[in-house]
Amino acid sequence: MFDYQFLKSADPEIYESIVGEIQRENNTLELIASENFVSPAVTQALGNVMTNKYAEGLPNKRYYGGCKFVDIAEELARERACRLFDADHANVQPHSGAQANTAAFLALLKPGDKFMGMNLAHGGHLTHGSPVNISGIYFHVIPYGVRKDTGYIDLDEVEDIARREKPKLILAGASAYGREIDYAAFRQIADETGAKLMADIAHPAGLIASGLIKSSIPHAHITTTTTHKTLRGPRGGMILVGSNGENDMGITTPKGKVKKWSEVFDSAVFPGAQGGPLMHVIAAKAVAFKEALEPSFKEYSKQIISNAKTLAQALSDKGYHIVSGGTDTHVFLVDLSNRGMTGRAAERALENAGITVNKNMVPFDTQSPFVTSGIRLGPPAMTTRGMKEEQMRIIASLIDRVLSDLENEDVIRTVSKEVTELCRQFPLYDVPD
Template sequence: KYAEGYPGKRYYGGCEIVDQSEQLAIDRACELFDAEYANVQPHSGAQANMAVFFSCLNPGDTFMGLDLSHGGHLSHGSPVNSSGILYHPVAYHVNEESGTVDYDEMEQLAKQHRPKMLIAGASAYSRDWDYERMRDIADEIGAILMADIAHPAGLIAKGLLNDPIEFCHIVTTTTHKTLRGPRGGMILMGEDFENPWGQKTPKGEIKMMSAIINSAVFPGIQGGPLEHVIASKAVAFGEALTDPYFEYILQVKKNAAIMARAFMDKGYKVISGGTDNHLMLIDLRSKFPDITGKVVENTLVKADITINKNMVPFDSRSPFQTSGLRVGTPAITTRGMKE
């Protein structure tokens, strides 16, 4: 059934049950992440990101995100994505020697380009993030700091990684991956705040960011929410609040650490020298310079081992061939694998 709007403020009648399920998802998300605000309607992580872009930027505005070829995500400024088409992205990078985010370069670029928004987060990065330093950089130039925690959300929720809620104005995530819920997205804020651009309500009051983000999601970029998925999100958040989930996600992290060590012991280069989260990026050039990630991916799938080819920082190959692999442990941990 259609349920355009939000709990208690729908455009259709007969939404009493979906109001209850959506409010349950919101309440559980806020409890899980110690947040004051949650929007559980985004259909995906990319939709959640786009809603934040719509909320904080005007077309042509400058923002900063991690370079796609260094582990960033399409929705953080790729030229083939709406984020790179409608807005002006400036990319920061990882340090070639350490394989970790170069915060000094980030700060220099931020002062040079003065973006309106700075994005923390990646799709192929195995280390924790220094949200506190990024907030200092953002505050110095008057920028919004957004964290996309789609990959490590489960680890963050259970206190196993640095918490972006404490330092970032806005946090986005998917609800699958390490949260083990249905495919979908979500937007969080540790504390609601007045929008810094002075947008006002019809009554002349300064709009809160929660109202601006809600309007960006609906009716800004989406119509009716997927209430069957939102009910599943509520179930997943409930599971993530339990002790068995903590045991699971802790095992995910342990498995990733020992797997990364095993690859390095066999002579493979793991970017950044290991992992803090659930995944690792393996540079094949260190051991098999003539073999591409595509070849390895296609070979392993014949043995029912699913990994994905992935570019590594400073890769000379295309994203359709790649010199690396991205490997993660959430799925095999769900199946019961331990160290």
């Protein structure tokens, strides 16, 4: 599938590391909710000569000559992104989700301004106000969280905090939250309290593009996302502005000039937060968006949700505590505190058995982020391999066997063999010679 003839002779060490990674991806069960396997077409677009090209600016408005062909790629990416999300405007240049969020903050906040983001320990992301991230260092973050009794976002709390604190921005979105987010309710709270609404749909973007869960686009002033999770594109970020008339209404800049929202966000990406865009990655984003516009992608997204529900239910049936009792999306958290083990110990044992997950804090966790009381699971990558409900039940039982006897090397060895066999039945990538 992949041709590495030049790399193999030019740099055997890097070649070997890539072959090792192909084998690891082929032979392990990838349950990290934020990972996926891109198509061969996406990897080919990624490995192309557009990496050579400087293209600061936007299509047909560049600071460099020679942009005729990269303009074609970026226009296709932008137009496809707008069709996919029913958006008015897309900026496909952010190098990552974190860069997209930084650009959004730059456009909407000044240092020291208040914004509300979901508590990291309740499922929020590092870029939503963590004290070690620019979002928490430069801005005054007021966190909101989930209800202890239900595990669902506490919209009453969001409203109370917003009325009291009058933040400039409310950020709706999460990294470890399996329930649908009610963007319309967030927008209502934002309007009532004079805040702008930013949505970060990095995790469920593919499910939103498929029309299976509620979209942020009609409600949020700005939506940011990654392109590599459920959307199954190359590693990267994107900013979307909704087709709700908001874009045309514009925003008054500090100098009193009225600009379209899209113009403000475009200049926050470049020159605000980045230099030259990664044109090879943008070409690969365009390919992934084309794939996501196919009817088969909607079937894939439906299968992800069904697989996630099945996996969560099968673990729950075995006595595992699923935060919020299940999932509406592709991801859920398992709280292991009733099993007498930490997330770190579970992650290690599962990795030794060939099952890749990540430790994760659970709401109201008493452990540190390096230890945690939970693990986060999601089947987007395994669904790409073709696995369905039957395999999710098998995976739940493999996980249970490892976690029920954490220190037992024999169990880990036997499960590891079964993992390899299961992977063999769902081939992924050819290994180069």
